[in-house]
Amino acid sequence: MSAASKGHVVVIGAGVAGLAAAHRALARGARVTVLEATDRVGGKLLPGEIAGLRVDLGAESMLARRPEAVGLAREVGLGERLRPPSTATASIWTRDALRPMPKGHVMGVPGTAAALSGLLSAEGLARIERDAELPRTEVGDDVAVGEYVAARMGREVVDRLVEPLLGGVYAGDAYRLSLRSAVPQLHQAARTHDTLTAAVQSLQAKAAEAGQTGPVFLGIEGGVGTLPLAVADSVRARGGEILTRTPVSGLRRDGTGWRVTTGGRTLHADAVVVAVPAPAASALLRAEVPAAAAELAAVEYASMALITLAYRRAEAALPEGSGFLVPPVDGRTIKAATFASQKWGWVGAEDPDLVVVRTSVGRHHETEILERDDAELVRVARHDLRAATGLDAEPVATRVTRWTDGLPQYPVGHHARVARVREHVAKLPGLVVCGAQYDGVGVPACVASAYAAVDQLGGDLAGVRELTANPVQSLHGGAGE
Numbered sequence: 438m439s440a441a442s443k444g445h446v447v448v449i450g451a452g453v454a455g456l457a458a459a460h461r462a463l464a465r466g467a468r469v470t471v472l473e474a475t476d477r478v479g480g481k482l483l484p485g486e487i488a489g490l491r492v493d494l495g496a497e498s499m500l501a502r503r504p505e506a507v508g509l510a511r512e513v514g515l516g517e518r519l520r521p522p523s524t525a526t527a528s529i530w531t532r533d534a535l536r537p538m539p540k541g542h543v544m545g546v547p548g549t550a551a552a553l554s555g556l557l558s559a560e561g562l563a564r565i566e567r568d569a570e571l572p573r574t575e576v577g578d579d580v581a582v583g584e585y586v587a588a589r590m591g592r593e594v595v596d597r598l599v600e601p602l603l604g605g606v607y608a609g610d611a612y613r614l615s616l617r618s619a620v621p622q623l624h625q626a627a628r629t630h631d632t633l634t635a636a637v638q639s640l641q642a643k644a645a646e647a648g649q650t651g652p653v654f655l656g657i658e659g660g661v662g663t664l665p666l667a668v669a670d671s672v673r674a675r676g677g678e679i680l681t682r683t684p685v686s687g688l689r690r691d692g693t694g695w696r697v698t699t700g701g702r703t704l705h706a707d708a709v710v711v712a713v714p715a716p717a718a719s720a721l722l723r724a725e726v727p728a729a730a731a732e733l734a735a736v737e738y739a740s741m742a743l744i745t746l747a748y749r750r751a752e753a754a755l756p757e758g759s760g761f762l763v764p765p766v767d768g769r770t771i772k773a774a775t776f777a778s779q780k781w782g783w784v785g786a787e788d789p790d791l792v793v794v795r796t797s798v799g800r801h802h803e804t805e806i807l808e809r810d811d812a813e814l815v816r817v818a819r820h821d822l823r824a825a826t827g828l829d830a831e832p833v834a835t836r837v838t839r840w841t842d843g844l845p846q847y848p849v850g851h852h853a854r855v856a857r858v859r860e861h862v863a864k865l866p867g868l869v870v871c872g873a874q875y876d877g878v879g880v881p882a883c884v885a886s887a888y889a890a891v892d893q894l895g896g897d898l899a900g901v902r903e904l905t906a907n908p909v910q911s912l913h914g915g916a917g918e
Contacts, residue, residue, distance in 0.1 A: 443465070443466050443467055443707075444467065444468065444694075444706075444707030444708065445467070445468045445469075445470070445694075445704075445705070445706050445707050445708075446459075446462045446467040446468070446469050446470075446706065446707065446708045446709070446710065446891075446894070447469075447470050447471075447472065447695070447697050447704055447706035447708070447709050447710070448462070448469060448470070448471045448472070448709075448710040448712055449472050449685050449688075449697070449709065449710065449711050449712060449713055449721065450471075450472075450473065450480070450711070450712035450713035450717075450872070451471050451472075451473035451478040451479070451480070451665070451669070451679060451681070451712075452478075452479065452480025452481065452482075452665070452712060452713075452872065452873075452883070453479065453480055453481075453482055453664065453665050453668070453880055453883050453884065453887075454480075454712045454871045454872040454873070454883040454884070454886055454887045455471060455473070455480075455710065455712030455713075455871075455872075455887070456471070456478060456479075456665050456668040456669055456672060456887075457505075457509055457668065457883065457884045457887035457888065458710045458712055458871055458887035458888075458890055458891050459471045459668075459672045459677050459679075459710075460509070460512075460513075460668055460671060460672055460675075461887060461888050461891040461892075462710070462891050462894075463672060463675045463676065463677050464675075465891065465895060467708075468676070469672065469676075469677040469678070470677070470678045470679075470680065470704060470706075471672065471677065471678065471679040471680065472680050472683045472684075472685055472697070472699055472704075473679065473680065473681045473682075473683060474682070474683065474684035474685070474713075474717075475681065475682070476681050476682050477681060478665050478666065478669045478679065478681065479495075479662060479665035479666065480495075480665070481495045481496055481840065481843055481873075482495050482496055482661055482662045482664060482665050482880070483495040483662045483838070484659065484660040484662030484663050484666070485660075485662070485745075485836065485838070487745050487746075487747045487793060487834050487835075487836050488747035488788070488791055488793075488833055488834040489787075489788065490747065490784060490787045490788055490791060490793060491659050491660055491783075491784075491787065492660060492745060492777060492784065492793055492795075493656075493660040493661055493662050494662065494743060494745065494836065494838040495661075495662055495743075495838070495840070496661055496662075496879075496880065497656060497660070497661055497775070497777070497781075497795070498522070498654040498655065498656050498661060499654065499655055499656075499661060499664075499879065499880035499881060500653065500654060500879055500880070500881050500909075500911070501521075501651065501652050501653060501654055501655040502649060502651075502653060503881035503882075503885070503909060504881075505881040505882075505884035505885045505888065505909075506664070506879075506880040506881040506884050507519065507655060507881075509664070509668065509884050510657065510664055510667070512671070513664075513667040513668050513670070513671040514667060514671075515657055515663070515664065515667050518657050518658040518659060518663075519655050519656075519657060519658075520655065520656050520657065520658050520781065520782065520783060521651075521652035521654070521655055521656075522652065522654060522656065522759060522780050522781065523779060523780060523781065523782040523785075524757070524758055524759050524779055524780060525652075525653070525654075525759065526538070526757065526758040526759060527758055527759050527760055527761060527762065528756070528758055528760070528761040528762075529556060529597065529598065529601065529761060529762050529763075529764065530761045530762070530763045530767070530769070530825045531556070531597055531763070531764050531766075531767050532767070535756060535761055535825060535826070536555055536556050537555065538762075539552050539553050539554075539555075539556055539598065540552065541641070542598065542637070543620065543622075543623055543637050543640050543641070544582075544599065544602055544603065544619075544620045544623065544910075545586075545594065545595075545598035545599030545600075545601075545602045545603070546586055546590070546594065546599060546620075546623065546633065546637050547565060547590075547594065547634075547637065548634060548637040548638045548641050549565075549634070550562045550563075550565035550566050553565070553594065553597075553598065556597055556598065557593050557594065557597060558593065560593070561591060561593030561594065561597070564590060564591030564593065564594075565590045565591060565594060565634075567590075567591075568589045568590050568632050568633050568634045569632055569634060571589060571632070573631045573632075574588060574589060574627075574633075576616065576624060576627045576628055578617070578853070579615050579616060579617040579618075579624070579849050579850055579851075579852065579853075580615075580616050580617075580624075580849060581611075581612055581613055581614060581615070581616065581848075581849050582595075582599065582603065582611050582612075582614050582615070582616045582619055582620060583595045583599065583600065583610070583611035583612035583613070583614070584612055585616055585627070585633075586599055586611075586633065587612075589632070589633040590633060590634075595611055595612070596764055596765075596766040597764050597766070598764075599611050600764055600765060600766070601762035601763060601764045601765070601772070601773070602762065603619060604762075604765065604772055604800060605762055605772070605773055605797075606619070606878060606879075606911045607619065607739065607801075607844055607846060607847060607878060607911075608739035608740075608741045608772075608799055608800050608801055608843075608844045609739055609800070609801045609844070609846050609847070610800070610801055610802075613801075613846070613848050613849070614846070614847055614848065614849075615847045615848055615849045615850065615851045615852065616849075617851075617852050617908075618847040618851040618852050618877075618908050619847050619910070619911075620910060621907060621908045621910055622640055622910065623636060623637070623640065626639050626640050656781050656783075658783040659783070661880065664880070680699075683699045683700070684699065684700070685697055685698065685699050685721060686698050686699065686700070687724070688709065688711075688721045688722070688724065688725065689724060689725060690725055690865065691705060693707075693866075693867075694706055694707045694708075694867060695707075695708070695709045695867060695868070697709065706867075707867055708867035708868070708869070708894045709867065709868050709869075710869050710870075710871060710887075710890055710891065710894075711868070711869070711870045711871075712870070712871050712872050712887065712890075713872065714738070714842070714845070714872065714873070714874060715733040715734070715736035715738070715845060715874045716733070716734070716736075716738075716842070718730075718733050718870060718872075718874075719731075719733035719734040722862070725865060725868075726861050726862055726864075726865060726868070728857075728861040729857075729858045729861035729862050729870075732854050732857050732858045732861070733858060733874070735854070736845055736846070736854070736874050737801070737845075737846045737848070738842035738843065738844060738845055738846065739799065739800060739801035739802075739803075739842075739843070739844045739846060740799050740804070740807050740839070740840060740841045740842055740843060740844075741797055741798065741799030741800075741807075741839075741840050741843055741844065742797065742798050742799055742806075742807055742814055742837055742838065742839045742840065743795055743796070743797050743836075743837070743838045743840070744771075744795070744796045744797070744798070744814050744815055744818040744835065744836075744837050745777075745793065745794070745795050745796075745835065745836040745837075745838070746793070746794045746795075746796070746815070746818065746819070746822075746832040746834070746835050747791050747792070747793050747832055747833050747834040747835075748791065748792045748793075748794070748828070748830050748832050748833060749790060749791065749792075749830065749833060750778075750789065750790050750791060750792045751790070752830035752831075753792045753794075753828055753830050754827075754828070755776050755779065755792065755794070755826060755828065756776075756826055757779075758776065758779065759775060759776060759779060759780040760773065760774045760775040760776045760779075760780065760794075760795075761773065761774055761825065763821075763825075765800065769821050769824075770798055770806060770817045770818075770820070770821055771796045771797065771798055771817070771818055771821040771822075772797055772798060772799070772800060773796065773797050774794060774795065774796045774797075774821075774822060774825070775794065775795040775796075776792075776794055777793040777794065777795050778791070778792045778793045778794075791833070794822065794828075796818040796821070796822065798814065798817070798818070799840075801846055807839065807841070811835075811837040814837050815832075815835045815837065819832070844873075844878060845873055845874040845878065847878075852905070852908065855874075855875050855876070855905075856905060858870065858875075859875075859901065859905075863893075867894065869890035869891070869893050869894055870890060871883070871886040871887045871889070871890040872886060872887075873886075875904070876889075876904040876908050876909055877908050877909035877910065877911045878911045879909065879911035881909055882908070882909035882911055885900070885904060885909050886904065888900055889901045889903070889904050
């Protein structure tokens with residue numbers, strides 16, 4: 438274990454990645470100080486309430502088939518509050534009807550045309566079958582998900598299923614998103630199979646052989662937003678210091694360590710973990726690692742807003758299931774809706790007389806919708822909910838939560854940019870980076886990124902190498918956000 442990882446570690450940023458890094462560093466024997474510019478910890482994980490009910494106002498679920506986030510939750514005392522969704526049945530709202538979410542696909546890419554029967558037109562289904570007749574497509578080092586799938590199976594597959602699923606994760610454009618970074622296992626399979634159908638079927642066969650049981654996703658009673666609060670409590674209990682309202686204005690080498698400037702205070706650190714979004718990371722690294730700063734400055738972000746609505750149950754009959762996704766091609770304003778009271782049993786149980794629905798708006802480069810005021814966003818959400826489900830009741834409470842520049846985009850070549858950032862940063866001892874802009878946007882990916890960064894300080898590069906070879910895929914939790 439290096440002196441840097443055993444000495445004073447300063448973590449910049451108290452989102453879930455920064456807090457996970459602090460937790461890991463304390464376990465490795467370091468003295469830890471966490472610096473957060475805002476007045477709270479948690480980043481994009483935010484617990485809140487509506488009409489007296491506890492809800493998530495940010496991300497609401499985490500992938501259960503990766504060990505990092507679930508393991509961290511258990512370590513900080515939340516194991517007994519982990520909850521699977523009460524229902525995993527979701528729909529696609531397309532061509533003026535709620536249609537069952539198909540099964541037998543990998544992030545919207547089907548193993549057979551029949552898997553999408555009922556969702557696609559007859560022409561769209563026939564186009565999928567042509568994949569078997571087309572010459573092999575070389576995907577190379579990377580390719581856009583939408584372009585590759587459309588070339589093999591037609592645009593209808595992308596527009597009606599791949600796009601809404603990926604849009605729910607990244608709020609991005611499937612025709613720009615990286616196959617290697619967004620759906621890494623499919624990229625790998627596509628390199629070794631002559632058709633996309635065969636690639637998908639090989640992944641499905643592997644999954645069947647693995648025989649994975651149990652839920653794909655988990656939530657936490659009280660909200661996933663309670664996870665960073667519990668991690669922060671654990672960090673403090675172990676002797677770590679967390680300072681909010683403490684923006685970092687400077688980061689410079691100082692002999693064998695680092696000088697971190699925050700307002701009128703200077704901290705001396707043996708090592709620094711930079712766990713803030715790309716624009717802030719770029720500004721911090723500009724003086725000492727200008728090449729990494731330039732790479733991070735080029736990372737684009739999408740903004741979105743969540744509109745949460747509470748209704749009297751007696752007035753709000755909803756379709757069965759967890760909610761629905763909305764393909765952009767249909768021209769609707771909302772991109773998803775989650776029936777939170779049906780998806781999460783604990784939400785429904787807190788007040789059986791109320792129903793909570795979450796809707797989301799905003800995609801990459803779609804800024805006009807987010808410029809509307811809260812009342813207008815509530816109006817458009819209610820309009821689309823009425824059109825999709827017939828729900829026409831007056832909500833008893835509403836909340837609008839805006840996530841400006843909330844989701845980093847993973848365009849073609851993203852993995853190479855991340856590798857360049859890490860290569861430049863690694864030239865300076867005692868400096869590492871982690872967060873959603875590197876290895877995946879989901880909670881497990883952020884935690885894995887944090888763990889790999891802290892391990893790197895100790896000279897263990899296994900975590901970084903694993904993430905470089907196998908990014909953590911961020912799946913969509915069925916419907917909603």
